[in-house]
Amino acid sequence: MLAFILRRLLQSVVVMLFVALIAFSMFRFVGDPVASMLGQESRLEDHELLREQLGLNDPVFLQFARFIGNAVQGQFGISYRLQTPVTELIFSRLPATIELAFASALIALVFGVGLGVYTALRPRAWSTSIIMSASLIGVSLPTFLIGIGLIYIFAVELKMLPSFGRGETVNLGWWTTGLLTTSGLRSLILPAITLSLFQLTLIMRLVRAEMLEVLRQDYIRFARARGLSQRTINFGHALKNTLVPVITITGLQLGSVIAFAIITETVFQWPGVGSLFVNSVQVVDVPVMAAYLLFVALVFVVINLIVDILYYVVDPRLRVDARAGGK
Amino acid sequence: MKKLLLTASVAALVAGALPASAETVRWARVSDALTLDPHSQNQGITHNFAHHIYETLVDRDVAGTLIPRLATEWALGDDPTVWVFKLRQGVKFHDGADFTAEDVVFSLDRARSDKSNMRQLHASVESVTAVDDYTVHVKMTGPSPLYPNNLTNTFIMDKTWTEANNAVTVQEAGSQDDNYAVRNTNGTGPYKLVSREVDVKSVLELNEAHWAETKPFVTKIEYTVISDAATRVSALLSGEVDFVQDVPVQDIERLSSSDGVTVTTGPENRVIYFGYKFGDAPLKSSNVTDKNPFNDPKVREAMALSIDRDAIKQVVMRGYSIPTGVATPPFVNGWTAELDKYPAPDIAKAKALLAEAGYPDGFTVTLDTPNNRYVNDEAISTAVVGMLGQAGIKVTLASRPIAQHSPLIQNAETDFYLLGWGVPTFDSAYIFNDLIHTKSGHYGAYNPGGYTNPDLDAKIQSLGTEVDVAKRDATIAEIWAVVQADRVLLPVHNQVLAYATKKGFNIAVHPENQPRIYEMTKD
Secondary structure, three states: OHHHHHHHHHHHHHHHHHHHHHHHHHHHHHOOHHHHHOOOOOOHHHHHHHHHHHOOOOOHHHHHHHHHHHHHOOOOOEOOOOOOEHHHHHHHHHHHHHHHHHHHHHHHHHHHHHHHHHHHHOOOOHHHHHHHHHHHHHHHOOHHHHHHHHHHHHHHHOOOOOOOOOOOOEEOOOOEEOOOOHHHHHHHHHHHHHHHHHHHHHHHHHHHHHHHHHHOOHHHHHHHHOOOOHHHHHHHHHHHHHHHHHHHHHHHHHHHHHHOOHHHHHHOOOOOHHHHHHHHHHOOOHHHHHHHHHHHHHHHHHHHHHHHHHHHHHOHHHHHHHHHHOO | OHHHHHHHHHHHHHHHHOOOOOOEEEEEEOOOOOOOOOOOOOOHHHHHHHOOOOOEOEEEOOOOOEEEOOEEEEEEOOOOOEEEEEEOOOOEOOOOOEOOHHHHHHHHHHHHOOOOOOHHHHOOEEEEEEEEOOEEEEEEOOOOOOHHHHHOOOEOOOHHHHHHOOOOOOOOOOOOOOOHHHHOOOOOOOEEEEEEEOOOEEEEEEOOOOOOOOOOOOOEEEEEEOOOHHHHHHHHHOOOOOEEOOOOHHHHHHHHHOOOEEEEEEEEEEEEEEEEOOOOOOOOOOOOOOOOHHHOHHHHHHHHHHOOHHHHHHHHOOOOEEEOOOOOOOOOEOOOHHHHOOOOOOHHHHHHHHHHOOOOOOOEEEEEEEOOOOOOHHHHHHHHHHHHHHHOOEEEEEEEOHHHHHHHHHOOOOOEEEEEEEOOOOEHHHHHHHHHOOOEOOEOOOOOOOOOOHHHHHHHHHHOOOOOHHHHHHHHHHHHHHHHHHOOEEEEEEEEEEEEEEOOEEOOOOOOOOOOHHHOEEO
């Protein structure tokens, strides 16, 4: 077990180094940071001076080595755009993204599982066909369109909910939260719904398919024959057995929700790491971009690691293989 | 009439007698100030924000004229290379310190220092000295008749405060830590900084001790960043913000027709133009491989005749642009209505000219355009591709974000490009120095076309030191005549800005897009 985890950890480090290297070699195609840092009045010699100062004239490999060297010590430098330390910028934005991600995961899970079970239990009801068709829209409509649509309806027309931002936040010292104020909660509703729609439909379809599969199993029939109540059969036996893949998918999706809430954050001006990344790309703010991509890699690596370990715990066959392969 | 006057004066009396009511303006913009350090970045949005906290010696009003701010008078001294500034008395910084000449000397020196991005504007300053508490002498390396024009965004900091907080050196890019002045302020301006959350919201509060006699009606400013255009407009329509500064042209009509919103439009001091490669060397992106078609005056004339500026205005800009035939905005010294005239499109003549020049079947070329810098920049280029196509010039469009477009311009790696040019000094010399003069040394940084004319270069350089205004203006006119005759640039239009406010709030469009909330009025 320990050897397995250590091997996985080592692989994770290699993956992260690789992500960093790829990201780093891509930055040169994003544009010239110097051009956006210096204004119209700047002269070519100013540009040269600044490139020298930032070490942009060095070979990419050397720049990469320097970046990794600093990153290992927790130094990500200072943002070209905002002149503030990158680590501080990312940590100040992280609570917003994480709260949004968890809120939307919660919505997706609750409604996804609920609707999935409902549509599986009544496969031929007209309400099921309505839900199923509506879910197609959820999957196929682009996020920004859903976001703008929701803003138009709930903010502009009905004036019920705020169209942008995070509302009032409470500073807990190491974490700023919008969950403790009314305006913070109100601000969370639209972006969380927008971000959750895709996962919601995904989970709903998954639960429905799994559930239909399970309901055909012999043990359900035997349960019916034993005269157990519908409730016990559906929720006690059938649902329980469908949840394993659902939990895996939700876990993995949470990673992508944290990492790629970019569009939702931009549409709702949500002050998270995603919108920070978009603003940084526009002006080629290399330190922020590099740190963000490394952070995203870390999120995925950690989640994958946890999932791998869970599989190892759950699935005895993996352990047998490991023993057999380890001779 | 008398009654009206009476009513007005009674109203004024009543208004004066009542305590000023707290009035908050929520101001939304596309992005945040990059820094609070006033000398670090030379960027419009950063300056715009800083103008509310810090002040400059001289300023520019909405008509584009220079007005006094921390300096009450300025003039050339007995020595024509010395500018004498008389300072306003009784001004205090937000922390209560007095504003004196030593703060001006300190700030100008800081703005000229190596790490300041403002230093180019002060490149011809030799030294700055305080003569007494309220007089400053700025010694130039040579006669510099236009130097005060360069001061409209150079803010004055308190020497003691800056030194006490170790912020004398301007923030260095690439270092690991930030400077105190990046996040803290101590200006003389009409508002004090209360809080700032970068990229989210900044709150400013009225500085009760400000020197101006008329107090602004806005007592609190909430500066909010909303980068998505649709969301920004929605926030105004839903009443969550009061003033949207960056209104996309496609939304002007919709906003004007909705209740409770006022849209104000006005010209910006920025011209949009096309430029092309001069010289004999063949173009990199053309099928003509033995010579450069753009070097033929007939081809350039044909291009000028192919472009339908009015159609671009109507279709691409939805009516919000000011077509022009000269690459200078009307605010700028040297602009004339005569120069501004542009030809009516004439495709038949354009085709004939191309045939005469030896290109009866036209030629191919690539047009480089930015797609996120100017109003509808990519759409303008797309329209021009079609228009030139009618005359036979087959243009391929290469569209890039400005971060990738500007290196092409600065390294002269483009055959044909779109660019916009703002003129912060409001004088033609600024355009000539960068766009027309041969690319060498401090000149011609934005002349990727490589146009060169030694006679013109000499005239352009003379503008920098000529103190006789009439003579100088005559030279400017001569230079423009040559630039127009040679068709060095192909101007399209001047940009128009649109501001949208909640009904009842009024703010005039500032030509440099630097509206001042303290000048906002209420019905």
